[in-house]
Amino acid sequence: MPKSATQTRTIALLAAVTVLLAGLTLAARRRTSDQIVLKLAHGLDNTHPVHISMEFMAKRAGEKSAGAMRIEIFPSEQLGAERECIEQVQLGSLDMTKASSAAVEQFIPEMGVFSLPYLFRDEEHYWSILNGPVGQEILEAGRPVGLHGLCYFDAGARSFYTKQRPISQPTDLRGQKIRVQQSRTAMAMIEALGGAPTPIPFGELYTALQQGVVDGAENNPPSFLSSRHYEVCKYYALDEHANVPDVLLISEAVWRDLPAEAQGWLSEAAAEAAAFQRKLWAEKTNEAIEELKKAGVEVSRPDKKPFAEAVAPMLKTQSNRAVERLVEKILAP
Ligand code: GCU
Numbered sequence: 179m180p181k182s183a184t185q186t187r188t189i190a191l192l193a194a195v196t197v198l199l200a201g202l203t204l205a206a207r208r209r210t211s212d213q214i215v216l217k218l219a220h221g222l223d224n225t226h227p228v229h230i231s232m233e234f235m236a237k238r239a240g241e242k243s244a245g246a247m248r249i250e251i252f253p254s255e256q257l258g259a260e261r262e263c264i265e266q267v268q269l270g271s272l273d274m275t276k277a278s279s280a281a282v283e284q285f286i287p288e289m290g291v292f293s294l295p296y297l298f299r300d301e302e303h304y305w306s307i308l309n310g311p312v313g314q315e316i317l318e319a320g321r322p323v324g325l326h327g328l329c330y331f332d333a334g335a336r337s338f339y340t341k342q343r344p345i346s347q348p349t350d351l352r353g354q355k356i357r358v359q360q361s362r363t364a365m366a367m368i369e370a371l372g373g374a375p376t377p378i379p380f381g382e383l384y385t386a387l388q389q390g391v392v393d394g395a396e397n398n399p400p401s402f403l404s405s406r407h408y409e410v411c412k413y414y415a416l417d418e419h420a421n422v423p424d425v426l427l428i429s430e431a432v433w434r435d436l437p438a439e440a441q442g443w444l445s446e447a448a449a450e451a452a453a454f455q456r457k458l459w460a461e462k463t464n465e466a467i468e469e470l471k472k473a474g475v476e477v478s479r480p481d482k483k484p485f486a487e488a489v490a491p492m493l494k495t496q497s498n499r500a501v502e503r504l505v506e507k508i509l510a511p
Pocket of ligand 1: 221222228260276277278333359379380396397398401424
């Protein structure tokens with residue numbers, strides 16, 4: 179239903195008041211305590227390597243600040259699914275979140291570039307982009323909308339897992355309902371492969387798979403394992419269609435409210451956690467594949483070429499000019 183001008187003004191006023199109140203609460207909170215407490219919420223399980231690395235970050239921030247900074251972590255969607263957490267961070271009612279860059283795409287279109295399939299030549303290319311000026315530019319692109327990117331965490335490559343039959347080639351996806359993250363790019367990819375994309379929050383996916391709302395999904399090995407989706411999906415095809423990193427975000431309002439020294443502790447602890455996580459990730463990915471096999475999952479390595487060919491047009495035409503520019507930079511020789 180179209181909103182009247184008065185309704186629109188009232189909504190805008192309420193939003194402004196909410197942001198103002200969030201800001202005041204923040205300032206008050208920091209004044210009343212000597213300790214800076216930052217709440218960080220995310221959707222992964224506490225056995226997941228990304229969670230373990232954020233615990234490491236919290237420990238390092240505590241050490242660097244001699245106890246003056248404390249990061250409290252709430253895993254497993256305790257404070258909401260990824261989208262809700264990002265919205266709370268935007269408002270400043272939650273300090274920090276870790277989300278998949280695919281989920282952040284709705285807020286920061288530039289993040290969508292990572293959901294483009296088969297974009298990177300190899301791991302080295304991927305990390306040189308993430309750790310270089312392009313990666314930094316994408317992390318900073320959220321500041322005008324209240325989201326301050328601190329670092330990336332490795333989330334490996336995403337691959338398909340299904341209930342009924344293995345995916346050996348793109349035609350096997352025809353007519354299959356595949357859960358995707360809330361990302362337009364991820365939806366477009368499944369469509370290009372002939373499947374039916376269905377966006378569902380991560381925490382609701384186990385039941386959706388069980389009840390047949392979807393026939394399959396896609397994720398990296400540690401997330402497939404820790405979510406226990408393998409109890410329902412016994413086929414895992416490592417087509418490794420996209421490298422979609424996780425991103426650590428702090429509210430821009432919270433960030434600006436931190437003294438420069440505290441910004442330093444946090445930035446350093448985040449950078450150390452990202453380096454720690456990258457090593458842990460490689461180890462945990464291999465372990466996860468072995469665990470999945472032990473649990474009776476049929477793990478296959480299909481030829482990636484037909485998948486890459488089916489989605490190749492996605493790299494050529496972008497609806498968003500900012501993403502188009504990033505693709506040009508990433509693909510530059
Ligand atoms: C990965 C990612 C999560 C995300 C999940 C998903 O596991 O690390 O942040 O929620 O994918 O598919 O939704």
